[in-house]
Amino acid sequence: MINPWSSAQYFDYEKLIKEFGIQKPNNYFNFFMFRRHLVFGERGLEYIEYAVKNKIKFNAMTGLMPSGQMHLGNKLSIDQIIYFQSLGADVYIAVADLESYATRGISLEKAHETAVNEYIANYISMGLKPCKIYFQSENFDTENLSYILSNETNMNELKAIYGLTDSSSMLHVNSPLIQAADVLHTQLNHLGGPRATIVPVGVDQDPHIRLMRDLAKRFRIYNVKIEDGKISVYIKGSDDPKNKIDMAIKLLSGHGYECNANYEYRAIYVKNSSPEDKIKIDIDLAVEESKINDFAFIEPSATFQKLETGLKGGKMSSSVPDSLISLNDSESEATRKIKHAVTGGKQTVEEQKKYGGNPDICPVYELYKYHNSDDKYVQRVYDECKGGVRMCGSCKTEAAENISAMLKMLGEKKDESLGKLDNYLIKRSS
Ligand code: SF4
Known part of the structure; x- marks a missing residue:
């Protein structure tokens, strides 16, 4: 089990790929961290590749903990963020000031000062262009969304993902939902609507990535699947699906797809499709769905970077x-x-x-x-x-x-x- 709150290092990258279903990136992204396999894994990166190739707007998201000093090891996520921004991403950065207050007793004022002087000034000097940086304590969108997301998960799931027990702190229940909200809120309609969203992380954050990807899917009305080499779209809910099916078929037909509807099974079968059409159909339907669903999220994508070794060997740690x-x-x-x-x-x-x-x-x-x-x-x-x-x-x-x-x-x-x-x-x- 990968534990995002442990200080353990996860160096057996091949094993992580085999056991946790993380994919190896292809050669599309020509950035030194990819070329040198410093980015060793990914989930859903094909959505970002599709967005870049088709010049579709996408988001890049990261966060920072405003404690201590920014060091070379935590520069790597920003290197990637700046790279994705150069490819057209709208960048969001969450300052986890509430978390640093709750877990480390750092006042919000001190967190603000640290975030600006130790981190954000360096990000800008490194080449980050204007973007949206917010403090968790001031962002009601993420607060409200984490509350809404909590209705789609339960303790059994959190126990399975994070190894929580009955005596686990409730912070470990709240924190994953806040992090999911940090990423998913960037797709709310008033911020641009559903978009592919890339989140560069260390592999210790994979449990958060898996949870937020699952949550994104659960809020969707249109679920796009590959079945027998073709695309099927299933409509969630127990209401009469006719309007939703007709709305999707109208969109897909406009893009040249031939569709069969099965109202009883709440399904649309896209006859002249292939597996390569999945991303396009999923993104197009999410955008259409956002007209009737405030939470038509596209599953966030993630890259996993290797951890830089400390100068004394082992982990880079502020305690050394x-x-x-x-x-x-x-x-x-x-x-x-x-x-x-x-x-x-x-x-x-x-x-x-x-x-x-x-x-x-x-x-x-x-x-x-x-x-x-x-x-x-x-x-x-x-x-x-x-x-x-x-x-x-x-x-x-x-x-x-x-x-x-x-x-x-x-x-x-x-x-x-x-x-x-x-x-x-x-x-x-x-
Ligand atoms: S410090 Fe020594 S071992 Fe390390 S790369 Fe340089 S020459 Fe090689």
Whole structure:
């Protein structure tokens, strides 16, 4: 079981793919995190591919916990968000100020200050364009929606997904529903209606992703399925389905599909369809459905990224300050941490020259691999290490120079970024 509240790391990515039904991404997205398999898994990513190919609006969503400092490890989700924004996504970012208040005792004022100074200013300096960033404590849409979503799940389901017991905190009941509402509210009609929505996460968040995808489906009237190589659409409910069936057939016929209706089975069979039509039909029907259903959600998609190893090996953790580089570290502080990092190198220079190092277990190599988009350069570092022509001392110096240059850029842009906040922070919803 994957537990989003545990500090466990999930490094056996192949096993995760096999046991939890996570898919491996195809080669469509030409971004270094995909090319290098740092994004190792996905759910429903074909919806985003379809939206990009067909120039249909889609959303990208992430959240931040306003505690501590932003570090290199939690920069990776934003790297993806900025990439998806460059492909046309409307971006939403939730600041989990209520959660940090409830679980860590951080006041809402302090959470606001931390979110802006430690996270959002860096996001803007990294290249995030204007988007919608909100504080959970101020967003009544998500609050109301989480209440409505709660009517479509029960304790048995939450126990099965999260391993909750009778003594589990009710926060672990509320929190998944709030997170589902954070993602799904971006598809409410007054915010643009049903859209494919991408959520880049670490794999520890997969239980939340599975729940929100299931909840999205449960609110739909039109359920699109592939049966015997063709598309069928089932109409949820126990009312007379005639109007809903006729409405869907009118839409599908307008797109050139030939449909047979079975009113008794509440079903439409799309005769001249193929499995490849599922996404198009699902999105088109969701948009049509939103005229009669306030919650015609399209199942959110997710990408799962690998976790960057801490500089001391193991997890990057704020409880081990030298295991991570904060984006607000000074250049000298970052350099010091990198110089003291563990490596995949051999004990002596002679052995390193003779046998080569092991970049595959080296956190210094990960600084190149996770934070430099130049494939040729990163491959050269890998080959030189393996070939014994790269020594750990100079390799660390080079990595420290690269990271310092990035920190310097972020520092220099910070005031300018803070001056642009009005284009990002959205006001309390009513
Ligand atoms: S040479 Fe660089 S990449 Fe190779 S083991 Fe040493 S520090 Fe790591």
